[in-house]
Amino acid sequence: MELRFTPEELAFRDEVRAFLKSAVPASIQRKVEFGQRLSKDEMVSWVKILHAKGWSCPAWAPEWGGQAWSATQHYIFKEELHMAPAPEPISFNMNMIGPVLIAFGTQAQKEHFLPRVAKMDYWFCQGFSEPGSGSDLASLRTSAVRDGDHYVLNGQKLWTSTAHHADWCFVLVRTDATAKKQQGISFLLMDMKTPGISIRPIVTLDGHHETNEMFLDNVRVPVANLVGEENRGWDVAKFLLGSERGGIARVGLSKFRVRRAKQLAAQVPAGDGVLADESRFRERVAALEVELKALEMTQMRVIADSEKFGHAPDPRSSILKMKGSELQQAATELLMEVAGYNALEYDHEFVVGDREVEGNDDWARTIAPNYYWVRHVSIVGGSNEIQHNILAKSLLGL
Known part of the structure; x- marks a missing residue:
């Protein structure tokens, strides 16, 4: 099934894409593309750029700095961030404590914390x-x-x-x-x-x-x-964990990684051609893209139905968490296959294809650390094994 957006939604996507193209500092974008960590100052400076546009916490209630966007617009915005690529504002602030305070906080807590959380004055x-x-x-x-x-x-x-x-x-x-x-x-x-x-x-x-x-x-x-x-x-924690699990899916991030793997594979020699032309590699890419499309559709359904659940987490967020983390790991595995032995740590120059490069500056050098890092996403936010239990109880009545 092909996902289709309205002309208004496509115009919104163009607006977001144009803003990100002009607003993301080149040094920060390069770090995100290579999967490198941002410093605290870099992250705070980027969030302040978003805040000046009114986009640092768009999912919040408008009276606290959010945007009156549709569920689809929120999805488009997040996907464009990942695909630009641009840093996603720190989840602890925007996706966790902000929504928690809006839902459960006192008026005094909201007035004090929310403006500071939105601008990253408080991390x-x-x-x-x-x-x-x-x-x-x-x-x-x-x-x-x-x-x-x-x-x-x-x-x-x-x-x-x-x-x-x-x-x-x-x-x-x-x-x-x-x-x-x-x-x-x-x-x-x-x-x-x-x-x-x-x-x-x-x-x-x-x-x-x-x-x-x-x-x-x-x-x-x-x-x-x-x-x-x-x-x-515990009621507050369940509400927060529902938001965290939905955010962990990160469909756009996995789509970016698959796109990058395809681009890099077109430069990696394999046999008489390049890796991107090998049938085995193409099959892996196609299978991953199909699964991402299915997860994308599930995420949009969850977002569209979010108002039905009030403060209670949508049990389907556990599906997003499980499958999203698995596909993030699969995408980094694909990148590791593209990098091959060049992802290993070396203190000397090494060869990628037919060119000699400095290891610290090469794209392959950052792939292995990110592969290792993404091993943990099936654990955070409640391990995938725990999510099976949640689904069995909430959806199947077991």
Whole structure:
């Protein structure tokens, strides 16, 4: 089935495409194309460019800086970001804590945080996972004990992405140790400058420092920073995780990677021709493109039906999360096949095709780290195994 857009939607796509072509700094675009990490300053500067256009958080309610776009326009915007390629604004801010505060926050919380979140004046990280409490998030043990107008937090968080950049953290804590697993949990906003917070870097398989361990030792968080009701934080977390799982699909990003693999394969010698002409490679590309088209249609249906579910996550977001992560991994595997041995780390010059290149500047050098990094997307946001259980319960009644 061919997806078709209206003339108005096609005009909107042209507007977005033209803006991105002129607005993305060349140095940032090159980093995104090569799959390299942006610095904090680069990401913040890009979000401020988007914010000046009114596009940093378009999915938010208009009164808080969002755009009154249709579901299809939101989809087009995200896809054009990925295909440009341009950096996607940090998900912790735009797709997680922003929508959570709009849905569950007090008026004071909305007025203080949302304008700062939209401009990246506040960079948020996510304090959910713990040692032994990753996919089984409800078993978390970090405690928050009420002491007057504050909660006193003690415990450890793990795999806290960008904590070393963050100004704030939205954190799940246990406020009632006697309650059952999914009860007695609260959702707090924690200033990362608060005494008692320690950050320890974790260098991942791709060689980058993206995630961290976070230790909380008598960290005092104002009760005013409680989002939603005390001991009802699981409801907030489920709402947030529904948004996270839908965003993890990243159809446009996978489409960009497949397009790039095809372009690069046209330059890689293979037999008497180039890799792009080999039937096996073409078959892999075609199969991946078919699966991406199916996922794209599913995502658009989920987005179009989003209002039906209110604060409750659409169970189909688990499908997007599972299949989207699998296809992201498949796309990086395709790129690894194109790069071949040139993706290996070397300290000397090496040959790609018939030209000698410096390894640090070559396209192939960044493919392996991204391949390694994308291994984790089937785990974050709730592992794919957990998503099978969610679907079995919510859609099949098992």
